[in-house]
Amino acid sequence: MLSTVSTRRTRAAVALSVAGLALGLSACGGNSGSGSGSSGSSGGSGDKIGVSLITKDSTNPFFVAMQNGAKQEAQKAGNIDLTVASGSKDGDEAGQITAIENSIAKGDKGILITPNGPGVNASIKKARAQGLYVIALDTPPDPADTVDITFATDNFKAGELIGQWAKAQMGGKPAVIALLDLFNDKVVSVDYNRDQGFLSGMGIDTVDKKKNGDEAKTGNYDGGTYTIVCNEPTQGAEDGGRTAMENCLTKNPNINLVYTINEPAATGADAALKAAKKTGYTIVSVDGGCQGVKEVKDGVIGATSQQYPLKMAQLGVEAISKYAKDGTKPSTSPGLDFFDTGVQLVTDKPANGVTSITSDEGSKVCWGSAS
Amino acid sequence: MTSSATKGGARESAAQAELSRRAQSPAQRLQHVLHSNPAISPAIILVLTVVVFSLLNSRFASANSLSLLVQQTAIVAALAIGQTLVILTAGIDLSVGAIAILSMMVMATVAAKNGVPGPVALLIGVALGTLAGALNGFLVTRLNLPPFIVTLGSLSIFTALALLYSNGQSIGADQMPDLLNWTGNSFSIAGFVVTNGVVIVLLMYLVVGFALSQTAWGRHVYAVGDDAESARLSGIASKRVLLSVYTVAGLIFGIAAWCQIGRASVASPNGIVDANLNSITAVVIGGTSLFGGRGGVLGTLIGALIVQAFATGLSLAGVDQNYRLLAVGILVIAAVAVDQWIRKVKS
Numbered sequence: 001m002l003s004t005v006s007t008r009r010t011r012a013a014v015a016l017s018v019a020g021l022a023l024g025l026s027a028c029g030g031n032s033g034s035g036s037g038s039s040g041s042s043g044g045s046g047d048k049i050g051v052s053l054i055t056k057d058s059t060n061p062f063f064v065a066m067q068n069g070a071k072q073e074a075q076k077a078g079n080i081d082l083t084v085a086s087g088s089k090d091g092d093e094a095g096q097i098t099a100i101e102n103s104i105a106k107g108d109k110g111i112l113i114t115p116n117g118p119g120v121n122a123s124i125k126k127a128r129a130q131g132l133y134v135i136a137l138d139t140p141p142d143p144a145d146t147v148d149i150t151f152a153t154d155n156f157k158a159g160e161l162i163g164q165w166a167k168a169q170m171g172g173k174p175a176v177i178a179l180l181d182l183f184n185d186k187v188v189s190v191d192y193n194r195d196q197g198f199l200s201g202m203g204i205d206t207v208d209k210k211k212n213g214d215e216a217k218t219g220n221y222d223g224g225t226y227t228i229v230c231n232e233p234t235q236g237a238e239d240g241g242r243t244a245m246e247n248c249l250t251k252n253p254n255i256n257l258v259y260t261i262n263e264p265a266a267t268g269a270d271a272a273l274k275a276a277k278k279t280g281y282t283i284v285s286v287d288g289g290c291q292g293v294k295e296v297k298d299g300v301i302g303a304t305s306q307q308y309p310l311k312m313a314q315l316g317v318e319a320i321s322k323y324a325k326d327g328t329k330p331s332t333s334p335g336l337d338f339f340d341t342g343v344q345l346v347t348d349k350p351a352n353g354v355t356s357i358t359s360d361e362g363s364k365v366c367w368g369s370a371s
Numbered sequence: 372m373t374s375s376a377t378k379g380g381a382r383e384s385a386a387q388a389e390l391s392r393r394a395q396s397p398a399q400r401l402q403h404v405l406h407s408n409p410a411i412s413p414a415i416i417l418v419l420t421v422v423v424f425s426l427l428n429s430r431f432a433s434a435n436s437l438s439l440l441v442q443q444t445a446i447v448a449a450l451a452i453g454q455t456l457v458i459l460t461a462g463i464d465l466s467v468g469a470i471a472i473l474s475m476m477v478m479a480t481v482a483a484k485n486g487v488p489g490p491v492a493l494l495i496g497v498a499l500g501t502l503a504g505a506l507n508g509f510l511v512t513r514l515n516l517p518p519f520i521v522t523l524g525s526l527s528i529f530t531a532l533a534l535l536y537s538n539g540q541s542i543g544a545d546q547m548p549d550l551l552n553w554t555g556n557s558f559s560i561a562g563f564v565v566t567n568g569v570v571i572v573l574l575m576y577l578v579v580g581f582a583l584s585q586t587a588w589g590r591h592v593y594a595v596g597d598d599a600e601s602a603r604l605s606g607i608a609s610k611r612v613l614l615s616v617y618t619v620a621g622l623i624f625g626i627a628a629w630c631q632i633g634r635a636s637v638a639s640p641n642g643i644v645d646a647n648l649n650s651i652t653a654v655v656i657g658g659t660s661l662f663g664g665r666g667g668v669l670g671t672l673i674g675a676l677i678v679q680a681f682a683t684g685l686s687l688a689g690v691d692q693n694y695r696l697l698a699v700g701i702l703v704i705a706a707v708a709v710d711q712w713i714r715k716v717k718s
Binding site for chain 2: 058059060061064184185230232233236237238239242243246247250251264267268270271275291294298368369370
């Protein structure tokens with residue numbers, strides 16, 4: 001399986017987990033129950049600490065990695081009674097509400113949740129009123145203080161890293177940019193954070209940091225001139241990425257820099273560019289899934305920002321376990337309103353002044369599986 | 372304005388029809404024309420759409436842009452062929468995209484993970500799609516369950532099977548044999564870029580269009596959709612026709628899955644998720660009646676093109692894509708209203 005990498009940012013967290021592990025080993029052993037949604041385990045009874053992990057869905061490799069991380073941590077600790085549940089699909093708030101209610105009914109000590117939307121806020125508040133400690137993973141709720149704390153990737157920084165890298169690659173040449181976002185019919189934080197982070201990294205004025213597409217269409221980036229051709233939605237999938245890229249190329253055939261919200265979208269964008277017989281373009285992305293890291297190695301993606309879902313869940317389980325034992329609460333990373341679980345740039349063409357790891361290193365700590 | 376059709380459902384003789392046509396108002400004549408050519412109104416809308424968007428942005432009408440429009444439409448258009456057949460029998464298939472995804476994941480996985488050669492993998496995937504369609508047909512005809520309920524259930528079942536089988540993981544193009552990726556390869560005709568997938572989809576339209584209009588099977592499909600009971604009384608094996616329709620639809624979804632691999636350059640269980648409803652939208656806008664027995668695949672192809680033309684046109688014009696949803700919604704309701712109005716001819 002995957003092992004988490006120790007970066008400077010997370011050394012403290014790793015130290016934390018060692019401590020948690022030591023505590024866990026001294027506790028009584030036992031298997032972690034993992035059901036789906038309504039497992040009939042008695043979470044609060046005895047000295048077992050009940051924890052529910054509620055992901056957006058149970059099919060996306062990112063959330064599968066999260067579930068694996070939580071299961072590993074529960075296995076290690078031995079005194080954790082873990083329940084794994086999820087919405088039926090991304091955006092399914094009702095399924096998550098049911099899972100939260102089940103968790104309260106079971107007497108869990110805490111909940112780890114990647115909220116599917118504001119519709120689950122009321123249920124989260126209900127859980128906290130009942131004394132459960134609630135941690136959001138990956139996706140901060142809106143408003144952020146709905147949960148006790150969020151463990152997430154700094155998506156703005158993830159975007160900034162690929163932006164800085166792209167700026168170095170362009171080296172002052174005119175940049176003709178396509179922005180392949182997630183949606184254009186709803187506003188999601190991960191969507192604007194990555195997009196606006198990328199533009200900031202390039203040195204382009206983003207106007208409103210929480211709004212995609214409000215930038216000046218032409219102007220100067222750090223070192224040269226830029227043109228933004230399009231903001232197209234991809235739904236984060238290959239076919240969406242391809243259609244989006246085709247539409248952008250119709251608007252301007254000279255695109256040489258492509259930002260993509262995630263790696264499946266990048267795959268689709270590359271297919272469209274190849275079909276249009278384009279060369280000399282650069283694609284940047286965010287995710288660091290094993291398939292995406294492989295595409296960095298194959299030269300499809302120039303650079304990608306890697307995030308660590310497995311670690312998010314491990315740290316989350318551990319934090320609830322600690323809280324249940326002695327009331328210690330985790331605290332947010334300096335200067336941020338969430339606990340940063342780290343992000344690293346993966347590229348085989350390192351740029352001056354931007355810290356990165358190679359695709360080979362990235363493949364050792366990636367999530368999901370490469371086909 | 373009395374309708375000239377004789378009561379009792381008996382067919383008018385040609386002479387009678389000729390006599391009554393002279394006694395018709397222009398509106399009734401229009402009804403007759405539309406009734407015998409359901410693809411006319413969507414065709415007019417498509418031409419208008421293309422003209423308006425070309426005026427808004429000159430790039431829209433370029434060979435490159437129109438080639439892409441056809442490529443972007445191809446998958447939904449392919450799935451909509453099967454959907455047309457089912458709707459012609461007064462049924463509905465909500466499991467269209469799910470069958471395609473299941474078929475796609477299986478053909479890709481057996482080739483990539485189990486080393487099955489391309490042609491065999493393709494055959495397995497298409498056969499599975501056919502089987503899935505046959506299962507829908509079996510439940511509808513043998514257990515007499517309503518198609519809406521059957522396919523609502525099988526939508527969940529096939530989606531779950533596809534995700535369980537693939538673990539939610541996609542299979543990259545480089546993992547698959549050339550044959551599976553072949554649908555993504557393209558060639559140029561007079562500046563128009565055509566992918567092999569588009570050719571396959573157009574061939575399917577020709578074959579199914581021919582079967583519907585020129586064969587006994589096609590006539591039976593219309594008859595069953597018009598009135599299953601009277602079709603049965605006139606000696607048509609209604610259940611067998613229905614079963615064949617769902618099975619052929621499954622076969623079409625399996626072939627569409629192959630086209631999707633070429634289009635997305637990957638087999639991903641998270642693709643074509645909106646296909647179920649989009650295929651119904653294309654069929655309805657294309658003038659095929661949800662009450663069965665009237666319509667055809669030509670209209671469906673036009674309907675699918677209209678929806679994508681709105682998406683591309685609005686994108687090029689820099690307009691919020693939510694207006695596409697609005698336009699498509701209006702078109703769907705207008706199409707059903709026109710259908711109802713035409714049906715008055717028969718009453």
